[in-house]
Amino acid sequence: MNQVTLSTLLRSLLAVGLTCGALAAQAQDVAAAEATIKDSKCSKCHSVDKEKTGPAYKKVAEKYKGKADAEAKLYTHLTTGPKIKVDGEEETHVKAKGDDAAIKNLAKYILTR
Numbered sequence: 001m002n003q004v005t006l007s008t009l010l011r012s013l014l015a016v017g018l019t020c021g022a023l024a025a026q027a028q029d030v031a032a033a034e035a036t037i038k039d040s041k042c043s044k045c046h047s048v049d050k051e052k053t054g055p056a057y058k059k060v061a062e063k064y065k066g067k068a069d070a071e072a073k074l075y076t077h078l079t080t081g082p083k084i085k086v087d088g089e090e091e092t093h094v095k096a097k098g099d100d101a102a103i104k105n106l107a108k109y110i111l112t113r
């Protein structure tokens, strides 16, 4: 094997490695996220692509697109019960049910709609 083929080979191996890393960072369990949504009754006010009482998850994903702290922001939103307006009345946003991992997974799910 000459020098050129070897370096081409190494470069493709590196590319494969990077792709796997990127996929792992995006890894999410869609079924688990949907179960958390069901458990927490989020669908009363949200859907993936329709505006209801709350914004569509697609819209939320758009709002946070390219923001490094997006997942942390949603995690806070879903764990601290911030004040929101529902039909002009101030309410406390519901907290998502489940452990840390489940809520982080849910945040990833919403951000990738």
Ligand code: HEC
Residues within 6 Å of the ligand: 037, 040, 041, 042, 043, 044, 045, 046, 053, 054, 055, 060, 063, 073, 074, 077, 078, 083, 084, 085, 086, 093, 094, 095, 096, 097, 106, 110
């Ligand atoms: C009673 C209705 C209601 C329920 C139930 C509800 N939400 Fe919301 N949600 C809202 C409203 C209204 C807003 C908009 C708040 C604002 O923009 O001030 C909102 C905002 C959000 C946002 C956007 C936050 C942001 O930073 O832009 C996300 C994500 C979200 N909700 C997810 C969920 C999830 C997940 C659940 C279930 C655990 C849930 N919501 C349950 C009404 C609700």
